[in-house]
Amino acid sequence: MVDQLNKNLQEHCALIIEELEQVIGALERLPKPTDENRRWFKGIKAEYLAQPAPARKPPAKKRKCKEPLVVTQYPEIMEIKIAKEYIGVSYDVLRRMIIEGEVPAVKKRGRWRIRKCDLDEWAKTNSVPPQKNT
Numbered sequence: 126m127v128d129q130l131n132k133n134l135q136e137h138c139a140l141i142i143e144e145l146e147q148v149i150g151a152l153e154r155l156p157k158p159t160d161e162n163r164r165w166f167k168g169i170k171a172e173y174l175a176q177p178a179p180a181r182k183p184p185a186k187k188r189k190c191k192e193p194l195v196v197t198q199y200p201e202i203m204e205i206k207i208a209k210e211y212i213g214v215s216y217d218v219l220r221r222m223i224i225e226g227e228v229p230a231v232k233k234r235g236r237w238r239i240r241k242c243d244l245d246e247w248a249k250t251n252s253v254p255p256q257k258n259t
Contacts, residue, residue: 201241208239212248227251 199211209219223230223237228247230239 199241203239203241203244205237205239208244211241212244 199207203211205216205219205223209216212219214222219228220237222228223239228239229243230237232238
């Protein structure tokens with residue numbers, strides 16, 4: 126078994142050596158670089174290096190803290206950011222209520238749209254009456 130493996134290994138090595146000799150022969154037959162070729166390459170290299178570097182975009186300006194959202198008049202159709210202020214809940218709570226179907230809303234272009242009249246109606250049906258202190 127070992128003799129067979131040695132024989133196979135020798136055959137593979139002989140094939141590899143033969144292929145390498147063919148490659149070396151092909152490389153030796155290639156024309157040698159001349160002074161003219163060297164001058165041409167140096168000219169191309171100089172032209173490339175003389176080109177200006179491509180323009181880079183200026184770095185984006187860092188925004189300072191966002192100003193709080195203050196709305197004095199609410200629009201008829203609102204996004205979650207405005208609607209949460211209108212009914213006094215957090216963004217996550219309002220989004221969960223929309224997904225669960227508690228608050229009617231429509232998703233357009235990847236953003237939830239909520240009608241003001243739907244929020245008013247929801248607030249009427251889900252409000253807790255004030256307790257009397259007796």
